[in-house]
Amino acid sequence: MLNRIGRGCAALALLLAIGLSGPAAWAAGPTVLAAASLRESMNSAADAWAAKGHDRPVISFAGSSALARQIEAGAPADIFVSADEKWMDYLQTRKLIRTSTRRSFLANDIVLIAPKSSALKLTIKPGFPLARTLGNRRLAMADTNAVPAGRYGKEALQKLGVWNSVSGKVASAENVRVALAFVSRGETPLGIVYATDAKADPGVRVVGTFPRSSHTPISYPVALTAKAANREAEAFRKFLISSQGKAVFARFGFRTN
CATH class of the missing domain: 3.40.190.10 (Periplasmic binding protein-like II)
Structure with missing residues (x-):
């Protein structure tokens, strides 16, 4: 019982963190949970996507571990971007991502x-x-x-x-x-x-x-969550791993795969 309550509280915390209790609840862009180290680069990628005429994604940044556990607790999300493969593996073994959409696209030091x-x-x-x-x-x-x-x-x-x-x-x-x-x-x-x-x-x-x-090679994988529902989630994921999307991250110092 306490575990279920804890997970419910975690999901609520993420709802508040990404602003879904306010106007962002009605945003048409996909909800992206991204590793904290991606803050500037992912926001820039979202801006580039919005400049193409799309609704800007709603993005929440935190440690990959915290975000993976939020997804496990049922928090709404369309896309997860982890700073390592292990936390993506964690969700994959629990069938919480769409495995066919998983791609490793960035590297770091x-x-x-x-x-x-x-x-x-x-x-x-x-x-x-x-x-x-x-x-x-x-x-x-x-x-x-x-x-x-x-x-x-x-x-x-x-x-x-x-x-x-x-x-x-x-x-x-x-x-x-x-x-x-x-x-x-x-x-x-x-x-x-x-x-x-x-x-x-x-x-x-x-x-x-x-x-x-x-150390283990630093790899950033991206995937759609199992419950992804936004109509533009897959298109934004494809943009992130495209040459144009990777170029955005390269400007911030990331190596691309």
């Missing part, structure tokens, strides 16, 4: 960032002195147990042999944009985010890029 004013220098390599550099301060990361950016970051630190020394110093954030804000505001001296996040925030600078060999 993870980087170590510092506030723009910081003069700190570090070379990312096996055994690099991250813990010593942090001292008694913290490392901002998205939730390393659930959020893709956090899981990629943890995997990279493990591969480089430094995770055990910093695991107790992590400032955990609900999504990658919150981790980015921790660093941008100077609340933490270092953080791990996507390269595209760092590009989007003038308040941070990139200290170094993690080798792609140190």
Whole structure:
């Protein structure tokens, strides 16, 4: 009973988050749930779609884990865009997406960032002195147990042999944009985010890029949900994975597949 109530509350929270209790409830555009790291690029893609004469999609951004669980709880959505394959797999095994529409279309990198004013220098390599550099301060990361950016970051630190020394110093954030804000505001001296996040925030600078060999390839899949009902949902999905749509994301620093 409590589980059902919890899921109902989660669905209601998403309804409020995407504004379906107000005028957006009547918007004709598809409802898109997208990873937080896509905020600027997905909004730009939606604007480009609307410029073609279509109704602009209604978009909600959060950690992929939170969005996948909202869909599982029954929240209304036409399209899901995840920052990793695992959360799309999670929905697929539960028959909550239309498998035939699933496509991986974007790639990214993870980087170590510092506030723009910081003069700190570090070379990312096996055994690099991250813990010593942090001292008694913290490392901002998205939730390393659930959020893709956090899981990629943890995997990279493990591969480089430094995770055990910093695991107790992590400032955990609900999504990658919150981790980015921790660093941008100077609340933490270092953080791990996507390269595209760092590009989007003038308040941070990139200290170094993690080798792609140190973590699972960062892949963004898109799919229609099983309950997708909007008449333009499939057309917008196809636009996102088209050469024109990918060009929008490339302008924000994403690599395209």
